[in-house]
Structure formats: C-alpha cells, structure tokens
Amino acid sequence: MSIRERxxxxxxxxTAMRQINPDVxxxxxxxxxxxxxxxxxxxxxxxxxxxxxxxxxxxxxSLSACLGAExxxxxxxxxxSSAGLSFMNEVLYVAASSRLPVVLAVSCRxxxxxxxxxxxxxxxxxxxDSGFIQLYAENNQEVYDNYLMAxxxxxxxxxxxxLMVCEDGFITSHAIENIELExxxxxxxxxxxxxxxxxxxxxxxxxxxxxYGVSGYYMEARVAQAxxxxxxxxVILDVAADFEKTFGRSYGFFESYRMEDAELAMVIxxxxxxxxxxxxxxxxxxxxxxxxVKIRVFRxxxxxxxAQVLSGCKAVAVMDKSEGFSANGGxxxxxxxxxxxxxxxxxxxxxxxxxxxxRDFTVEAARSVYGRLEQIARTGETGPLYTHMxxxxx
Amino acid sequence: MIEIRWHGRGGQGAKTASQLLADAAFxxxxxxxxxxxxxxxxxxxxxxxxxxxSEERCSVHSNIYDPDYVAVVDETLLESxxxxxxxxxxxxxxxxxxxxxxxxxxxxxxxxxRVCTIDAREISQRNLGAxxxxxxxLAAVVAVSGCVDRExxxxxxxESYRHKFAKKPQVVEGNLKCLREAMDEVRYxx
Amino acid sequence: xxxxxxxxxxxxWQEVTVGCEIxxxxxxRLTKTGEWRSRTPEWIREKCKQCLLCAPFCPDASIPVEDxxxxxxxxxxxxxxxICIKACPFNAITWREDA
Numbered sequence: 001m002s003i004r005e006r007x008x009x010x011x012x013x014x015t016a017m018r019q020i021n022p023d024v025x026x027x028x029x030x031x032x033x034x035x036x037x038x039x040x041x042x043x044x045x046x047x048x049x050x051x052x053x054x055x056x057x058x059x060x061x062s063l064s065a066c067l068g069a070e071x072x073x074x075x076x077x078x079x080x081s082s083a084g085l086s087f088m089n090e091v092l093y094v095a096a097s098s099r100l101p102v103v104l105a106v107s108c109r110x111x112x113x114x115x116x117x118x119x120x121x122x123x124x125x126x127x128x129d130s131g132f133i134q135l136y137a138e139n140n141q142e143v144y145d146n147y148l149m150a151x152x153x154x155x156x157x158x159x160x161x162x163l164m165v166c167e168d169g170f171i172t173s174h175a176i177e178n179i180e181l182e183x184x185x186x187x188x189x190x191x192x193x194x195x196x197x198x199x200x201x202x203x204x205x206x207x208x209x210x211x212y213g214v215s216g217y218y219m220e221a222r223v224a225q226a227x228x229x230x231x232x233x234x235v236i237l238d239v240a241a242d243f244e245k246t247f248g249r250s251y252g253f254f255e256s257y258r259m260e261d262a263e264l265a266m267v268i269x270x271x272x273x274x275x276x277x278x279x280x281x282x283x284x285x286x287x288x289x290x291x292x293v294k295i296r297v298f299r300x301x302x303x304x305x306x307a308q309v310l311s312g313c314k315a316v317a318v319m320d321k322s323e324g325f326s327a328n329g330g331x332x333x334x335x336x337x338x339x340x341x342x343x344x345x346x347x348x349x350x351x352x353x354x355x356x357x358x359r360d361f362t363v364e365a366a367r368s369v370y371g372r373l374e375q376i377a378r379t380g381e382t383g384p385l386y387t388h389m390x391x392x393x394x
Numbered sequence: 395m396i397e398i399r400w401h402g403r404g405g406q407g408a409k410t411a412s413q414l415l416a417d418a419a420f421x422x423x424x425x426x427x428x429x430x431x432x433x434x435x436x437x438x439x440x441x442x443x444x445x446x447x448s449e450e451r452c453s454v455h456s457n458i459y460d461p462d463y464v465a466v467v468d469e470t471l472l473e474s475x476x477x478x479x480x481x482x483x484x485x486x487x488x489x490x491x492x493x494x495x496x497x498x499x500x501x502x503x504x505x506x507x508r509v510c511t512i513d514a515r516e517i518s519q520r521n522l523g524a525x526x527x528x529x530x531x532l533a534a535v536v537a538v539s540g541c542v543d544r545e546x547x548x549x550x551x552x553e554s555y556r557h558k559f560a561k562k563p564q565v566v567e568g569n570l571k572c573l574r575e576a577m578d579e580v581r582y583x584x
Numbered sequence: 585x586x587x588x589x590x591x592x593x594x595x596x597w598q599e600v601t602v603g604c605e606i607x608x609x610x611x612x613r614l615t616k617t618g619e620w621r622s623r624t625p626e627w628i629r630e631k632c633k634q635c636l637l638c639a640p641f642c643p644d645a646s647i648p649v650e651d652x653x654x655x656x657x658x659x660x661x662x663x664x665x666x667i668c669i670k671a672c673p674f675n676a677i678t679w680r681e682d683a
Contacts, residue, residue, distance in 0.1 A: 006420040099603035117432060138453070160602055171455050175429035176416050178451065198585075198607055205585065208606040216593035221604050223597040274453035358432075362456040 002180040002247070009140045009172035012179055013079070013105045013165065014039035016147035018049055019187040022103075023074035023194075026054040026065035028084065032117070033059075034107045034173060036079035059084040063091040063102070070100035071209045073199030075151065079105035081169055085123040086111060089130070095162040096131025097225060098210050101154035102162045104132070105147070108270070109169035110357040118358025119169040121269070125322040125331050131225060133163040133232055134299040138255075138274045140179050142296070143167040145249055148182070151191050152239045158231040168271045170358070182247055190246050229300045236297055253302035255294040256309050258284060262291025264373040265310060265347075267336050268319040269295045272354075272361045276319075279366035290370050295332065303339030310340055313347040314377035317369050321355045329353075329386040348376050353388045365390065395448035396541045397458045401477050402467035405437040411467065411528045412443035415535060419447045421550035422542045431457060440475050447541045463539045466490060467514075467527055472498065478505035488534050488580070490514040490527055495583025509583035510538050512576055521572040522565070529569055530576035537577040548573060589614055612661065617644070621664035624680040627657060631676035638668040638677060 007015065014036050017025070027037035037053075044053045052069075056062045059080050066076035080088065085106055095102055111122040124134060133153060137143040147165050154163040167173050182190075198207045213221050233253070240251040255273070258280050259265065268276055273294035283290040293309055295302075310316055318337070320330025328334075333351035340346045352369060355361045369389070376382050398415065402408025409430040416428035427446040433439060444458045462485040466477050469491040478487055486508035489498055495509040502509065514530035522529070536547050551573055555566045586601050588611040601607070632654070639647040639654055646662040648655045669677045 006416060006426055097603065099605075139455070168455075170432055171429070174432075175427060175455070176413055177427050178420065178425050198605065205607045206609045208609075208611070209603060211604050211606060213604055217600065217604065220595075220597035220600045224600055224602070271455035274455050277453045360457050362459070363454060 002182060005179050005181050006176050007140055007179050007181075008035075008174055008176050009137075009143045009167040010035040010107065010174065011039060011176075012140045012144040012181075013147055013167070014043070015181060016144050016187070017077060018043045019182075019184050020075075020148075020151065020191050021049045021188075022051050022077045024052045024054065024066065024069035024076040025078065026056055026062045026069070026076065027078050028057070028059050028062045028080070029055050032080065032082040032084045032109070034079050034081055034105070036105055036107075059087040060091055063088045063095065063104070066102040066104075067091065067095055067098065067100050070095075070102050071098070071200050071207070073194075073196050073202075075155075075194040076102050077105070078102070079107070081107035081173075082109035082111060082117070082123050085127060089127065092127055092130035092132060092162070094210065097221065099160040099225070099228065100162060100209075101151070101160055103147075103150045103154055104162065104164050106164045106166045107169045107173040108166050116357040117169075119171050119271075119321075120356045120358070121166075121322040122356075124164060124166050125324065127164070128299060128331060131161060131229070132299060133159075133161050133229070133236075134166060134297070135163065136166045136269045136296055136298060137168075137172065138271055138294060140167075140172060140175070140177050141249075142251075143172060144179060144181070145243065145247070145251065146296075148187060148190060148247075149236075149239045149243055149251070151194065153232060153235050155194055155196075156232075156235045156239075157197075159228055159235050161225075161228050161232060166270075171271045180249075186246070190243070232300050233302065236300075251296060253295075253297045253305055254309075255296065257292045257294065259291035259293060259309055261289055262312070263289040263314045263377060264291070264370050265313045265316045266292040266319055266366070266369060266373075267295065267306070267310070267316060267332065268292055269298070269321065269332065272319065272321065272366075275361055275363055276366040276369075278363045279370065282363070282367065283370055288370065288374070298332075298335075301335050301339070303335065306336060307339045307343050307346075310336075310347055311343050311345060315373040315382075316340075316347045316349045317373055318349060318351050319369070320351055320353045323353050323356060323388075327386075333386070348380070348382050350376065350382050350384075351386045353386075354390050359390045361390070395446060395452060396463070396539055397461045398445040398447070398463045398465060398535065398539065398541075399458050399461040399481075400443040400445070400465045400467065401471050401475055402441055402443070403437075403471070404439045404441050406467050407528045408441055408465075408467045409443045411465070411531050411535075412445050414528060414532045415445050415541075416447075417554065418532065418536060418542050418547055418550060419445075421554065422546050424448065424542075425451045427452060427455075440471055461485065463488065463535065465531060465535050467531060469493070469498070472501045476503060478502050478507075481505060481507060483507040486510055486538050488512060488531070488538050490531055492516065495581055499583060510534065511581045511583075512579065514576070517572055517576050517579060521568045521575065523568075529572045533573040533576035534580050537580050538582075544577065616660045618646075618658070618660045618662050621659075621662060623664045623666065624659070625657065625662065625664065625666060625668055625677050626680040627654075628676050628678065631674050633674055633676070635673070637673065638671045641667050641671040643667065
C-alpha cells in the first residue's frame with residue numbers, strides 16, 4: 001500500500017535513501033551541498049539507518065570516498081549540486097571508468113557567473129559525457145521513483161555504471177507537494193541487497209581497481225564502457241517494468257504527452273515539462289495538435305526511440321535549460337537533431353535556450369513556443385535555429 | 395485551484411507559514427504545492443513563498459503571478475514591495491497588522507479587492523506569551539480563503555499539534571486557542 | 585574469472601575485464617620492471633651490519649629479508665632509485681660502476 005505524504009524533493013530523496021539504508025554516505029556538509037545529507041544525518045542520529053556517514057572536506061573527496069567504499073563492495077551514495085558537482089568532475093570519470101555504481105543525487109543548479117543559486121541544468125549538462133547514467137524528473141514523485149530504481153540500474157552486472165538522480169534545484173528540491181511513498185519493506189524488497197562478485201579485500205581473490213591503461217588497452221576499455229552505457233537502455237526499461245508491476249507507476253526513457261497525432265511538439269526536461277503540459281492541454285482544447293516529449297533518461301540518450309516519436313511531427317522545439325556556448329544550440333538540441341537526422345521524413349527543428357539561473361517558465365511562455373512552431377509548420381521557414389527566450393531585449 | 399502568495403522577510407517564517415498552510419490543506423485531502431522563491435539569502439531581505447491548493451495534482455511549476463490571495467507577514471513591506479501585484483480583485487489580501495483594513499487600503503496601490511487585517515502579534519502574545527506570527531496568519535488565511543473547512547482545519551491542527559508537541563502537551567491548547575481566536579478576529583474591509 | 589597473465593595487448597575489447605579490474609594479488613611478479621632500471625645499487629656484504637634500515641625504505645620491496653637478515657637485491661623489480669644507498673649508515677650499498 002502506498003503512503004500518502006507531502007514532501008519536498010530533497011525530503012523524498014532522503015526518504016528513499018533511508019529506506020534503502022546504503023552502506024556508506026560520504027558528504028561535504030556545507031553549501032552547495034543539499035539538504036539531503038542534513039535530513040539523512042537525522043536518520044543516522046535517530047538510529048533509523050546503520051549507514052557509515054562520513055563528513056569530508058570537499059565534493060572531490062566525498063565522491064572519492066564513495067568510490068573507495070564501492071570498490072570495497074559497499075553500496076555508496078552522496079548528494080551535491082552546482083559548483084559541488086563541478087568540483088567532483090575528475091572523480092566522476094574515475095567512477096564511470098572504474099565501473100563503480102555509486103548513486104549521486106544532484107539538485108540541478110546554475111554555475112557561476114554571475115553568482116546564482118537557482119535552477120537550470122548548467123551543472124548536470126556539463127557532466128553529460130562523464131559516463132554517468134542521468135535520470136531527470138518532473139516532480140518529487142518522479143525523483144523518489146527514479147531513486148528507487150537507481151541502484152538496480154547502476155549495479156546491474158550488464159551495466160555497472162554510476163548514476164545521477166537529477167532533480168530541479170529549488171523548484172523540485174525545495175517545493176513541498178503530495179507524494180505516494182512506498183512502504184519500507186516493499187522498497188527494500190524491490191531494491192535488494194548489493195552483492196558485487198568482486199571487492200577489494202575478498203579473501204579468495206583480492207581486487208585491484210583503477211590500473212594504468214596504456215594505449216594498448218585504453219581504446220578497448222572505453223569501447224567496453226560505451227557498450228555498458230548501451231546495455232543500460234535495456235536494464236532501465238526492465239527495471240521500470242518491474243517497478244510498474246510492483247508499485248503501479250509507469251516509466252520509460254521519456255514521457256510522450258499527447259503525442260499520438262501531434263504536429264507541433266516540444267522536447268523538454270524536468271519541472272518545465274509539467275508547466276508546458278498545461279499549455280498543451282489548453283491548445284488541445286482549442287483544436288491545436290500540440291504535444292510534448294519529456295526526457296527522463298538523458299544518458300544513455302534514447303535517440304532512436306525519440307526520433308520515432310518525433311517523426312510524425314511538422315515542427316519541433318527543443319528546449320535547452322543550459323547554455324552550452326557552442327554558438328550552435330544547447331546539448332539537448334544537439335542530441336535530438338542528431339537522432340532525427342537519418343529519418344526519411346523529419347520535422348523542422350529549432351532550439352530554444354530558456355530558464356537559465358531560475359528565470360521562470362510560465363504556461364504563457366510555453367504557449368508562445370507553440371505559436372512559433374505553428375508558424376514554422378505553416379510557412380516551412382524555421383527562422384533562426386538557435387534562439388533564447390525569457391531574456392529582456394533592447 | 396486556489397493560488398496564494400506570501401510576502402515576508404527572511405527569518406520571519408513566511409516560507410514556514412506557506413508550508414503550514416500546505417500541511418493543513420494536505421490533511422484535508424487536497425493536492426498542495428508550497429515553494430519559496432529564493433533571492434538574496436539574508437535575514438530581513440524580502441522573500442516570497444507560494445501555495446497552490448487543488449483537488450487534482452497541479453503540474454504547473456512556475457511562480458504565481460495572479461494569485462487569488464496574498465498574505466503579508468510584515469506590514470513594513472507594503473511600502474517597498476508591490477504586494478498586490480496581479481492579485482485578483484475577486485480575492486483578498488491578508489495583512490499582519492494592528493491597523494484596520496481602512497487604514498491600510500491607501501498603501502495598497504489602488505487594489506480594488508478586499509483588504510483584511512489580523513493582529514497576529516497581539517493574538518500570539520495573548521495565547522502563547524511570545525510573538526509567533528505564523529499561527530495566527532495561517533488561521534487568518536484559512537478563514538479568509540476558505541481553502542479548508544474551518545472545523546476540519548481545527549480538528550486536523552489539533553491532531554498535528556498533539557503529535558508535534560507530544561513532549562510539551564501544555565502548549566497544545568494555547569496554539570489551538572490562537573488559531574480559533576485568529577479565525578474569529580480577522581477584520582474584513584469593504 | 586580472467587587471470588592477470590591472460591590480459592595482454594592482443595585480446596579484444598570483449599575480453600578486457602570490467603573497469604580493467606585485476607582479480608588477484610601480487611601481479612607485479614608477471615612484469616620484470618627491473619629491466620627499466622638505469623642505475624643499479626650493489627650490496628657490499630662485508631660492510632653490512634644487518635641493521636635492516638634499508639629494507640623498509642625500499643619502495644619496490646626489492647630487498648628481501650629472511651630470518652632477520654637481508655639478502656641479495658631482487659633485481660627483477662629494483663628500479664634503481666638509490667634510496668637504500670642514502671638509508672645505509674655504513675656505506676654498505678653503492679652504485680654499481682658498470683651501469
């Protein structure tokens with residue numbers, strides 16, 4: 001039986017962590033850490049978990065400590081945001097290439113500068129090529145559900161990759177909303193125990209991790225890692241299928257919202273997708289064939305599946321909530337356009353960078369995007385492919 | 395759906411008040427959102443918090459620009475912040491103040507809707523012996539907006555206080571009196 | 585489980601271990617890193633007092649100690665760093681001239 005509750009995104013993640021009771025939680029206790037370790041510290045103090053809770057001096061160290069724990073055969077977790085994630089950068093790659101399935105909760109926030117603490121995907125998108133699996137969420141419920149699925153995906157023998165559970169900073173992390181929690185025993189049964197085949201001090205065959213790999217090995221190691229990311233696609237769907245069977249909520253690589261016969265579509269992520277859904281509903285009521293695709297899994301990127309869903313559209317707007325400074329559009333646009341390139345019949349596609357540093361995204365703003373798409377579909381002219389929205393203009 | 399915007403100063407508990415309102419509505423079976431808008435993280439700086447209360451889950455996660463109700467925890471904000479901006483004239487503004495609605499109306503930039511005041515300081519001092527503006531403000535917002543049924547609200551809050559103050563049961567009655575009296579002592583302007 | 589001896593620059597990517605892990609200890613025995621040495625220390629037995637200061641200083645564990653006495657260098661793994669020469673208070677270790 002689900003439990004009706006109201007929690008913030010951070011409380012939801014901390015609750016999932018308590019239910020899973022990981023072996024090790026290593027964390028940096030000062031901003032830009034999140035409230036997650038703060039809530040978890042209370043669980044430790046109250047004896048609700050028997051996790052080894054380690055305070056370290058930086059995010060570089062918190063993830064490093066997690067890697068040591070994972071190599072020793074433990075289930076290790078941590079949480080961070082913004083500049084804290086950037087400071088982990090070097091170790092993210094070590095985690096992924098060492099194939100240590102640490103689960104990292106990220107409250108996605110802007111990077112400096114100017115100095116800003118609010119939401120966008122500057123931090124997580126900067127780490128999209130680190131080798132981490134990345135799951136994104138529209139609201140606290142999806143954050144919680146993603147977290148319950150995270151360890152099973154990351155630890156699967158065909159995958160063995162670290163995983164980021166991403167939530168929208170403040171908009172999700174600090175917003176209290178209704179949520180359906182699952183019972184502790186049901187969560188424990190679903191997530192299961194972590195029993196890696198090999199670990200550092202295994203008596204029969206002690207393990208060495210992170211060796212030097214000269215040119216004669218590096219390419220092979222990277223190809224193997226790339227295949228692990230490809231393997232993750234099947235595992236993500238398998239775990240989602242079991243999740244639906246167990247808890248009743250359905251997840252895929254992305255959510256197709258009113259896409260059946262959609263001609264105008266938005267590709268979007270996170271809480272903004274919820275706001276855009278309200279615009280889609282309004283437009284549908286007015287007879288406009290609008291739809292949207294909300295990306296849940298950004299790594300591995302579900303290119304083929306996404307292209308299939310978009311193939312019937314006339315015009316698509318890809319909504320990037322991070323500025324990649326490529327002078328050619330944001331990361332979500334690059335992935336989506338690339339995925340659609342080999343379609344026999346492909347939609348017109350533009351990129352819109354929006355919502356940076358907490359710039360609010362409203363239902364009206366979403367409607368204006370569909371207005372632009374309608375014009376593109378009607379005239380066949382895309383206009384500039386790469387634009388920004390929501391900024392003041394001279 | 396009812397949309398409410400809170401204005402306060404950092405450290406005064408406007409965010410907490412918005413969370414308490416979400417709690418009350420949640421206990422009454424509603425879908426709720428309570429979220430702060432973070433500006434400069436500094437004690438005393440003006441802050442804004444929001445509530446959405448609805449019968450179905452609300453997927454919109456933008457700020458609220460056209461609220462049904464506005465709650466002002468600190469009346470000194472009336473001069474510096476456009477507290478009635480976008481506020482629906484069919485709704486109301488609820489201000490923590492010892493003054494009457496008529497006295498404050500001229501400070502509200504021509505807002506044509508209903509103005510309500512509540513003397514949270516006096517009610518809090520009388521019942522709790524200290525200044526906790528959140529409890530009377532919460533009750534006033536519930537009374538004015540009708541977002542939760544009065545009897546249901548008082549029943550849920552009693553249960554919540556008995557749980558929250560399990561080790562200090564003597565403060566439960568004061569808090570409940572605070573709620574009841576605040577609901578009765580809201581001053582409604584024209 | 586793949587043995588370290590089976591890992592080499594001819595195997596395909598499918599056979600590289602996950603994360604290049606190595607599932608056994610002591611695999612440096614398989615690689616004679618001593619071949620990379622450019623200078624070689626020499627143990628002068630007559631001057632040696634068996635104080636054993638040299639052995640713990642050796643970063644490559646290439647000074648074997650048995651029954652409380654050091655023996656000849658393990659030249660298969662000595663990298664020729666010369667730390668033992670500095671550590672020895674009795675000048676019982678010197679650089680070999682021919683190197």
